[in-house]
Amino acid sequence: MPVSFDRNGVETAAIHDLVNFTGKKVLEVGCGDGRLTWGYARTADEVVGLDVNEKKIKAAVAGCPQELRPKVRFKAADISGFHPGDESFDIAILSYSL
């Protein structure tokens, strides 16, 4: 039996209740292995996930569902060193990354 989280989708429902992700461009800081990302990325337009842990980012890339690959990008980086260039985001998620 593998480790699992939020089987009943309580966390996913809570964040959707707070924010409308439809058509939005999202920056997720502390995305880890993408556990939270998969819960909203389907409705978002585009997602950039950042995490300082390279191993986690590799797991996120590997675990990204096929249908989300065109619109989800991951980067091993700290937000302080993240230079989005001309990019700007509608939503930023700061998740479990104190």
Add this chain to the structure above:
Amino acid sequence: MNALRRIHECLRADGTLLDVHPQPENSQIEIWQDGLIHSLGEIDQKEDHEEIESARVHLRSFEQRGLFAKDRRCFFELLEHHPNVESWHERWAEEGYRLVATPELLKSANDLLTSGGGELVIREPVRATSLRRLPEKD
């Protein structure tokens, strides 16, 4: 440059910050077995609580400076399921979390899982807040 300052810069003028973090409360440990829930008690996460409180103070300072305004907030429990105690230890070590469980709690968990199967469940209280980005004042 700190994270919240950079996030403020990365967001569009009408953007939203969604802050999702644990509550400064201890997580509860349970064993789920054949339709029964055995509550084994809580783990001591006092040191984490201090970090959480400090992060909250930092976020509030951005609200006080008029860079973000609280919109809505909700609370929920995040459940983490493990097949055994070792899995819990491995995962938390990997995440860099402190595991401060009493030997008695760990023994109870091990004994129950070894004798009757089931799974270990960590019940963590979480707070999620949406905040509107406000323009920086000159």
